[in-house]
Each structure stands twice: as structure tokens, then as C-alpha cells.
Amino acid sequence: MAQINDHYLKLKSGYLFPEIGRRIKFFSDANPTAKVIRLGIGDVTRPLAPAVIAAFHRGVDDLTRVNSFRGYGPEQGYDWLIDTVIANCFQSRGVQLKPSEIFISDGSKCDCANILDIFALGNKVAVGDPVYPVYNDTNVMVGRTGAADSQGYYDGIRYLTCTAENNFIPAIPTEKVDLIYLCFPNNPTGAVASKEQLQKWVDYALAHEAIILFDAAYEAFITGPEIPHSIYEIPGAGKCAIEFRSFSKSAGFTGVRCALTVVPEALSGKNAQGEPVALNALWNRRQTTKFNGVSYPVQRAAEAVYSPEGQQQNQEIVRYYLENARLIREGLEAVAVSCYGGVNAPYIWLKTPGGMSSWGFFDKLLNECHLVGTPGSGFGPSGEGYFRLSAFGQREDVEEAMSRIKKNLA
Numbered sequence: 001m002a003q004i005n006d007h008y009l010k011l012k013s014g015y016l017f018p019e020i021g022r023r024i025k026f027f028s029d030a031n032p033t034a035k036v037i038r039l040g041i042g043d044v045t046r047p048l049a050p051a052v053i054a055a056f057h058r059g060v061d062d063l064t065r066v067n068s069f070r071g072y073g074p075e076q077g078y079d080w081l082i083d084t085v086i087a088n089c090f091q092s093r094g095v096q097l098k099p100s101e102i103f104i105s106d107g108s109k110c111d112c113a114n115i116l117d118i119f120a121l122g123n124k125v126a127v128g129d130p131v132y133p134v135y136n137d138t139n140v141m142v143g144r145t146g147a148a149d150s151q152g153y154y155d156g157i158r159y160l161t162c163t164a165e166n167n168f169i170p171a172i173p174t175e176k177v178d179l180i181y182l183c184f185p186n187n188p189t190g191a192v193a194s195k196e197q198l199q200k201w202v203d204y205a206l207a208h209e210a211i212i213l214f215d216a217a218y219e220a221f222i223t224g225p226e227i228p229h230s231i232y233e234i235p236g237a238g239k240c241a242i243e244f245r246s247f248s249k250s251a252g253f254t255g256v257r258c259a260l261t262v263v264p265e266a267l268s269g270k271n272a273q274g275e276p277v278a279l280n281a282l283w284n285r286r287q288t289t290k291f292n293g294v295s296y297p298v299q300r301a302a303e304a305v306y307s308p309e310g311q312q313q314n315q316e317i318v319r320y321y322l323e324n325a326r327l328i329r330e331g332l333e334a335v336a337v338s339c340y341g342g343v344n345a346p347y348i349w350l351k352t353p354g355g356m357s358s359w360g361f362f363d364k365l366l367n368e369c370h371l372v373g374t375p376g377s378g379f380g381p382s383g384e385g386y387f388r389l390s391a392f393g394q395r396e397d398v399e400e401a402m403s404r405i406k407k408n409l410a
Contacts, residue, residue: 005141007140007141007143007145010140010146010147010148012148012152017378020040020362020372023366031370035370036366036371037370037372037397037401038393039373039389039391039397040373040389041392042187042249042346042347042390043254043392044248044249044252044254045392046321048301049252049305052251052252052301052304052313052314053301055301055310056256056297056298059296059297059298062296063296070296072292073296075287076103076293077102077293077299078104080303081303082104085104086099090232093233094233097232098265100265101263102260103260103283103284104259104260104293104299105258105259105287106294107248107257107258108245109246110259111261112135112181112215115242116139116142117286117290118286119178119211123144124156124177124178125144125158125179125180126157126159126173126177126180127139127158127160127181128170128181129153129161129162129380130188130189130376131159131380132188132379133379135183136154136380139154151381152380158177159380161382162189162191164340168191168340168349169193169197172200173204176208178208179210179213180205180213182198182212182213182231183217185219185222185341186341187215187218187345188383189341189347189349190341190342190343190344190345191345192344193227195233198237199234199235202234202235202240202241205240205241206239211279212231212237212240212241214237214241214243214244216231216245217244217245217246217248217259218249218345219250220249220250220314220318221249221322221346222344223344224343227344230243231243239266242261242264243261243262244261245260249346250305251302251310251317252317253302257298258298258301258302263279267279269282321346321392322343323395324346324391324392324395325341325346325347325391326342327402328348328401328402329348330402331406335405335409337353337409338350346391347389350389352385355385356385358376358377358378358385361375362387368408369401369405369409373389374387374390375387376388
């Protein structure tokens with residue numbers, strides 16, 4: 001009999017969403033006529049922009065003709081998409097990148113996990129707490145950690161507490177770590193980091209020869225002109241940071257699948273003999289071995305995101321979700337619930353009222369408001385006493401949800 005990877009058996013977080021589903025089913029079976037509004041998960045609901053759809057169709061049509069047919073494409077992505085990304089996402093912000101430093105993929109979630117392939121298990125990893133579960137769980141899966149303790153912390157990971165007292169910005173570690181996960185705008189808290197705050201992280205990484213794994217999946221929701229959209233806007237980041245970007249939330253590609261990872265050629269790690277090795281070459285080797293590239297029509301659709309029409313249309317969709325976020329924030333504030341995020345991010349992170357537990361507040365919202373969100377404890381021990389609501393809903397559902405909250409929680 002084949003032996004399994006026992007590290008998977010250490011995982012605890014699979015409890016969250018099955019438990020949410022179980023409680024919703026129990027409630028719905030007992031209340032079959034109740035309309036349950038779901039503002040918990042981070043899936044988009046608005047249709048793809050017309051310019052994107054048109055390009056998608058053209059890409060499919062190309063596959064119907066011999067002279068324009070495409071089979072396997074380059075694992076790193078087509079040059080025309082890479083050049084478009086560099087011009088619109090980076091050069092427009094004063095960041096200079098080479099085409100060889102951009103890798104088109106099918107999702108930043110995948111890349112955040114797969115990047116661990118090129119790093120040794122002996123590296124010390126730091127993550128925020130609360131945290132996007134993928135950062136934590138994939139390190140458990142590859143065998144970097146011991147078992148979880150009674151609070152849910154895994155031995156071998158350095159957890160950086162993020163609470164209202166530090167504006168949900170993790171403090172710089174006092175000890176040396178090797179890999180640092182940062183996510184801004186943050187999931188789940190909606191917090192953003194200033195250039196000054198990110199500069200401290202870059203300075204730390206350079207001083208300790210660490211690598212920052214920077215998740216910028218929600219950068220399209222930044223409204224403040226002073227907030228950086230890319231870690232590479234920070235001096236020195238090109239020597240210490242890998243950046244993950246996604247079309248999922250910025251252009252509604254959650255069901256289409258397209259993203260990109262930036263691995264600057266200046267980044268190095270060291271081998272067992274202590275000699276420097278270029279991380280860009282390792283990631284390229286990993287991708288060409290384990291990945292066959294994103295489909296041609298999807299990349300054509302992604303290219304259209306940056307056309308004049310595509311940019312205008314997608315900005316309107318982002319504004320739609322940000323307006324949802326404003327309505328949620330104001331609805332919560334109207335009943336004296338403390339909340340954070342929702343200005344430069346699509347998530348609202350709220351303090352559960354009256355010292356209620358995260359799951360206690362989940363049950364209260366479900367039973368009294370017929371509303372579903374995500375208990376903060378599902379994102380880590382420091383998420384206990386908090387709760388996440390998502391702005392990725394239909395406007396009428398958001399308005400109805402806030403009406404129910406004002407009626408039942410006032």
C-alpha cells in the first residue's frame with residue numbers, strides 16, 4: 001500500500017468552510033422559506049467586461065483557423081501579454097521590469113503555494129495572524145512545520161499578530177526569518193500598508209537576506225494615491241521580493257483563471273554549499289517542468305483588460321464593489337459595530353459586538369438576519385472576536401443585508 005504524505009494530517013483549517021456549510025444547511029432545512037444572503041466568500045458576481053468578452057471570443061475564433069491556430073504556448077506566457085502587463089502595471093508606476101521576470105499563470109493562489117517548490121524546508125517562515133490560509137497551510141503540507149498547538153499555531157512558523165492596536169500591520173520580527181508573506185491590501189482585514197511601512201520590511205529583508213512573498217491580488221481596489229500598488233515601488237525591493245498578481249478580483253477572472261508572478265533576476269538564494277543561485281532561473285525551471293501555460297484565449301482576454309475600453313469597464317466594476325463596501329461599512333457603523341477595511345479593499349473586517357465569539361456572531365447573523373459571513377477565527381487565532389464580510393455581492397443583496405442588520409442589531 002502506498003504511503004501518504006502525513007503532513008496533510010496536521011491540517012486544521014479545512015474545518016472552516018465545511019462547518020459554515022453545515023450550519024447553513026441546518027438553518028435552511030429548518031427555515032425553507034428564508035432567503036439567505038451570502039457575503040462570506042471572496043468570489044466575484046459581476047459579469048466580465050464587454051471588451052474582455054470580445055477579446056475572449058476573438059481568441060477562440062483564432063483556434064478555428066489553420067493560420068491563427070495555437071497549440072502549446074510558452075510556459076511563461078505570450079510576449080504580447082507580458083509586454084502589456086509591464087507597460088500598464090509597472091512602467092506606469094515608475095517600475096522597470098524585464099519580460100523574463102514576468103510569469104503568466106492560472107492563479108496567484110496556485111503560485112503562492114507552488115513558490116515553495118524552490119525553497120528548502122529549513123527556511124524560517126513568517127506569516128501574519130490572521131492570515132490568508134493558503135500561506136499557512138501550504139507550508140504545513142510540504143513538511144516545514146510540526147503539529148499545531150491548542151490555539152492552532154504550527155511549530156516552525158513565526159506568526160506576526162495583526163490587531164486593531166497595530167492597525168493590522170504586522171510588526172517587524174526581532175529574530176531572523178527567511179521567507180515573509182505580506183498581503184496588501186490585506187485579506188482578510190482590508191488593511192493597507194504605506195510606502196514607509198513597506199520600506200521597513202524591505203530594509204529588514206535586505207539586512208537579513210530574506211525574501212518577501214508579496215501578494216498584491218487586491219491592488220486594483222486601492223483608492224488612496226499615496227498607497228503603493230506594487231512592492232517594487234519601494235527602493236531595494238527588486239533585490240528581495242517576489243510579487244503575485246491576479247486578474248481574479250481586478251477583472252473578474254475567478255472562473256477564467258489568469259494571474260502572474262514577478263521574480264526579478266536580481267533575486268538570489270543559496271545552495272547547500274552557500275553559493276548564490278538565481279531564483280528567477282529556478283522558478284523558470286519549475287514552471288517549464290510542472291506547468292504548460294495559460295490557454296491562448298484566456299491570455300487574449302487578459303490582454304484586453306488593459307485596452308482603453310477594458311480599463312474603463314473594469315474600473316466601473318471595481319467601483320461597484322467599493323460602493324458595496326461603503327454601504328456595508330456605513331450599515332455596520334449605524335449600529336455601532338467597529339469595522340475596518342472596505343476603503344482600499346473589498347473586505348470589511350469587523351469587531352464582533354459585545355465580546356461575542358466569531359462563531360457566536362456567525363450564528364446570530366444567520367439566525368436573526370439570514371446573513372452569512374466568515375468567522376475571523378478561521379483565519380487564525382488572532383482573528384477570534386472578528387468577522388469578515390465581502391463586498392463581492394449584488395447591490396440589492398448588500399442593501400437588503402444592511403437593512404436586516406439595522407433592524408435586528410440596532
